[in-house]
Amino acid sequence: EVQLQASGGGLVEVGGSLRLSCAASGVPSDVYTIAWFRQAPGKGREAISGILNNGATTYYTDSVAGRSTISFDSAKGTMYLQMNNLKPEDAATYYCAVRVPDFTSPSPSARAIFATPVEEEYRYWGQGTQVTVSS
Numbered sequence: 837e838v839q840l841q842a843s844g845g846g847l848v849e850v851g852g853s854l855r856l857s858c859a860a861s862g863v864p865s866d867v868y869t870i871a872w873f874r875q876a877p878g879k880g881r882e883a884i885s886g887i888l889n890n891g892a893t894t895y896y897t898d899s900v901a902g903r904s905t906i907s908f909d910s911a912k913g914t915m916y917l918q919m920n921n922l923k924p925e926d927a928a929t930y931y932c933a934v935r936v937p938d939f940t941s942p943s944p945s946a947r948a949i950f951a952t953p954v955e956e957e958y959r960y961w962g963q964g965t966q967v968t969v970s971s
Contacts, residue, residue, distance in 0.1 A: 838862045840962030842932045847968045848922050856917040858932030858962060863889075863913075865936040870908065870915045871895070871953040874928035875964075881931070883953035885917055893950045899925070927969040933958035 844856040860870055871886030885906045886895040894906050905918045915932060935958045938946045945951060 838864070838934065838960040840932050840934060840960060842930065842962040842965040845930060845965030845967045847970060850922060850924060850969055850971045852922050852969075853918070853920045854922065854967065856919070856930055856932075856965060856967075858915045860913045860915065860932075860934060863934055863936065863960070867937060867949055869935040869950055869953070871933055871935065871958065872906070872915075872917050872930055873933060873953070873955060873958075874926075874930045874967075876925075876928040879928075881955055883955065886935075886950075886953040887915060888950045895950075895952055922967075922969050924969050924971055927967055929964035929966050931964045932962045934960040936960075 839861045841859040844854060848854050868889050869886050872884050873881050874884055875881040884897045884900050885904060887906045887908050889908055891908050896904060903921045907916045937949050941947055
């Protein structure tokens with residue numbers, strides 16, 4: 837059973853920092869992508885950052901690039917997202933999710949080891965952690 841445990845959310849002032857964590861276990865693949873998505877009230881879920889579990893490849897959406905760093909501790913099976921200079925628009929519920937490549941699929945995108953995070957390709961999801969940004 838795949839389990840994803842997200843933590844690290846909370847109340848942060850504008851300009852502050854926080855570190856989100858996501859502990860993954862039971863992933864049925866030696867190669868997978870683990871990513872952060874977020875959803876603000878009244879908005880759709882967006883992918884903000886992802887990393888291949890060997891740490892070789894990362895992704896950041898434009899809105900967090902340059903002020904965020906994603907990493908993966910393979911010994912602990914835990915992904916971290918350090919976010920700095922938080923803005924009001926960062927307030928959202930943050931979800932971690934895992935994508936496992938499907939090497940048997942006829943679709944090249946499904947077989948890709950790493951791809952820009954697309955919600956539909958992520959099968960496993962953790963519970964959300966709330967981030968509130970105060971001004």
